[in-house]
Amino acid sequence: MSNFRIVNKFCKFNTRGEIDFIDLSDKIQKEVTDSEIRNGIVHVFSPHSTGIIVLTENDDSLLEDIKVFLEELAPKDRQYQHPSNAHSHLRSMIFPPAKTLPLVNGMIEFGTWQSLLFVETDVYPRERTVIIQVMGE
Amino acid sequence: MSNFRIVNKFCKFNTRGEIDFIDLSDKIQKEVTDSEIRNGIVHVFSPHSTGIIVLTENDDSLLEDIKVFLEELAPKDRQYQHPSNAHSHLRSMIFPPAKTLPLVNGMIEFGTWQSLLFVETDVYPRERTVIIQVMGE
Amino acid sequence: MSNFRIVNKFCKFNTRGEIDFIDLSDKIQKEVTDSEIRNGIVHVFSPHSTGIIVLTENDDSLLEDIKVFLEELAPKDRQYQHPSNAHSHLRSMIFPPAKTLPLVNGMIEFGTWQSLLFVETDVYPRERTVIIQVMGE
Numbered sequence: 001m002s003n004f005r006i007v008n009k010f011c012k013f014n015t016r017g018e019i020d021f022i023d024l025s026d027k028i029q030k031e032v033t034d035s036e037i038r039n040g041i042v043h044v045f046s047p048h049s050t051g052i053i054v055l056t057e058n059d060d061s062l063l064e065d066i067k068v069f070l071e072e073l074a075p076k077d078r079q080y081q082h083p084s085n086a087h088s089h090l091r092s093m094i095f096p097p098a099k100t101l102p103l104v105n106g107m108i109e110f111g112t113w114q115s116l117l118f119v120e121t122d123v124y125p126r127e128r129t130v131i132i133q134v135m136g137e
Numbered sequence: 138m139s140n141f142r143i144v145n146k147f148c149k150f151n152t153r154g155e156i157d158f159i160d161l162s163d164k165i166q167k168e169v170t171d172s173e174i175r176n177g178i179v180h181v182f183s184p185h186s187t188g189i190i191v192l193t194e195n196d197d198s199l200l201e202d203i204k205v206f207l208e209e210l211a212p213k214d215r216q217y218q219h220p221s222n223a224h225s226h227l228r229s230m231i232f233p234p235a236k237t238l239p240l241v242n243g244m245i246e247f248g249t250w251q252s253l254l255f256v257e258t259d260v261y262p263r264e265r266t267v268i269i270q271v272m273g274e
Numbered sequence: 275m276s277n278f279r280i281v282n283k284f285c286k287f288n289t290r291g292e293i294d295f296i297d298l299s300d301k302i303q304k305e306v307t308d309s310e311i312r313n314g315i316v317h318v319f320s321p322h323s324t325g326i327i328v329l330t331e332n333d334d335s336l337l338e339d340i341k342v343f344l345e346e347l348a349p350k351d352r353q354y355q356h357p358s359n360a361h362s363h364l365r366s367m368i369f370p371p372a373k374t375l376p377l378v379n380g381m382i383e384f385g386t387w388q389s390l391l392f393v394e395t396d397v398y399p400r401e402r403t404v405i406i407q408v409m410g411e
Contacts, residue, residue, distance in 0.1 A: 004141040004278040006176050006273055008241050039280050041317055041407065043178055045239045047248030049194045054367050057323045061355035062363055069348065069364050074206065081198035089199055090206050093191050093232070095367070100237055100374055102319045102405045104282050109405055111321030131239045131246055133178065135272075136280055136409075141278040143313050143410055145378050180315055182376045184385030186331045211343065218335035226336055227343050230328050230369070237374055268376045268383055270315065272409075 002137065007035040009132045015051075015120035018088075019067050022118040023058055024130060028101070029108055031132045038106045040136015046097035047129060050088035050122035053097045058115040070121070088121040095119070103136055139274065144172040146269045152188075152257035155225075156204050159255040160195055161267060165238070166245055168269045175243045177273015183234035184266060187225035187259040190234045195252040207258070225258040232256070240273055276411065281309040283406045289325075289394035292362075293341050296392040297332055298404060302375070303382055305406045312380045314410015320371035321403060324362035324396035327371045332389040344395070362395040369393070377410055 009031045013022060024044070032042055046053060056062065070091050080086030099116060102109040110116075118130060146168045150159060161181070169179055183190060193199065207228050217223030236253060239246040247253075255267060283305045287296060298318070306316055320327060330336065344365050354360030373390060376383040384390075392404060 002139040002141065002276040002278050004139050004276065004280075006141075008176060008239070039282060041409065043237055043239060045237070045246065047246050047251060049192070049248060049250040055323070055370055055372075056363060056367050057356075059356060061357070062360060064355040065360045065364065066367065069367075073210075073347075081201040082194075082196060083198070086199060086202045089193060090202065093193050093203065093206075096192055096236070098192075098237060099370070100317055100319070100372060102282070102317060102407055104405070109319065109321050111323060113323040114321060131241070133239055135178065139276040139278065141276045143278075145313060145376070180374055180376060182374070182383065184383050184388060186329070186385060186387040210347075218338040219331075219333060220335070223336060223339045226330060227339065230330050230340065230343075233329055233373070235329075235374060268378070270376055272315065 004137045007134045011130045011132055013128055015126050015128055017125045018123050020120040021063055023115050024118055025115045028132055032103060032108060032134050035134040037134050037136045040103045042101045042103055042108060043133040044099050045131045048097055050085055050092050051097050051128055052092050052095035052119045052121055053099050054095055054117050054119060055099060055114050056117060057113040085123050091121045141274045143270060143272045148267045148269055150265055152263050152265055154262045155260050157257040158200055160252050161255055162252045165269055169240060169245060169271050172271040174271050174273040177240045179238045179240055179245060180270040181236050182268045185234055187222055187229050188234050188265055189229050189232035189256045189258055190236050191232055191254050191256060192236060192251050194250040222260050228258045278411045281408045285404045285406055287402055289400050289402055291399045292394060292397050294394040295337055297389050298392055299389045302406055306377060306382060306408050309408040311408050311410040314377045316375045316377055316382060317407040318373050319405045322371055324359055324366050325371050325402055326366050326369035326393045326395055327373050328369055328391050328393060329373060329388050331387040359397050365395045
């Protein structure tokens with residue numbers, strides 16, 4: 001008989017302003033372990049239009065490269081129609097604030113060089129929410 | 138006992154040509170409400186290789202910025218190997234036509250400034266399909 | 275009564291070096307058929323930070339355009355902080371190695387011009403893993 005179910009958790013944290021990296025990998029694994037769900041998926045979603053979620057190696061030199069990459073893709077000092085933070089919205093559109101992770105035998109199947117990072121792309125510090133949904137059996 | 142289940146819905150609509158924005162947020166919430174599933178995820182997927190789905194603020198000035206952004210990322214008048222609409226395919230690859238949304242207590246957890254938009258990136262009007270899958274309990 | 279369940283499969287293959295395209299569409303459909311799950315989703319995830327997964331038309335001329343596109347978005351010969359393969363990481367960040375596909379009546383709802391391709395973005399041949407999760411009823 002199926003015991004497929006879902007556990008929804010909300011995680012709140014503060015960012016320190018534009019391009020701040022918050023590693024959520026350990027927090028997500030903890031919610032998975034607490035849920036006692038062993039096989040399924042974990043959907044991580046942030047209800048913000050000026051934040052992003054990426055899967056990447058959490059290495060200081062690479063994070064510097066990512067800052068430059070974001071600036072080149074959607075430069076901050078260009079003229080836009082939307083006032084004040086259009087570049088933040090465009091960055092959030094190209095790197096959407098959501099990821100779905102595989103859960104196998106109680107562990108998220110992160111690769112050796114994969115971490116899940118929230119990146120603040122808005123122009124000032126914000127309080128942010130991430131919804132962590134553990135689904136499976 | 139688990140009552141986890143899935144409801145699949147197909148939504149068809151017409152676009153008016155290249156870079157047409159269709160806001161599907163209300164339609165998706167209606168399918169969720171009709172399904173009577175209260176907690177889970179909603180997977181929205183469009184089986185097209187020249188359309189995109191984005192989560193963004195639905196604001197006219199920002200939509201103008203998005204048009205410019207798409208044109209800069211994959212310019213229409215460049216020389217490509219693939220005939221006629223390579224730029225449409227590249228835009229669809231960078232903004233894939235799919236999103237997974239969290240469903241909590243009967244409501245999709247859109248942020249205040251988040252809407253789900255289908256964007257036509259092909260070079261002429263098309264009939265488009267979006268598959269809306271509500272999964273949960 | 276719910277018979278919602280999940281089947282996890284691991285698929286391993288070798289790539290031939292930077293920008294190698296591997297079409298996984300048929301392999302994924304086979305895992306779906308073997309699972310006997312008829313309605314749900316299929317989550318495809320690769321635990322690598324220098325590989326990507328895209329949905330696109332599998333057409334030789336378009337694949338050439340995609341190579342140029344990747345090179346323009348994150349050029350290989352630029353100066354980066356991260357040693358040796360920063361451009362591979364940035365490409366993997368902008369095209370994450372994951373896709374969620376709809377499963378309806380036993381068939382993945384690929385569009386006519388949609389295939390799922392793994393693209394090697396690291397600088398030498400690698401053994402790669404893709405996790406295929408079939409969830410549904």
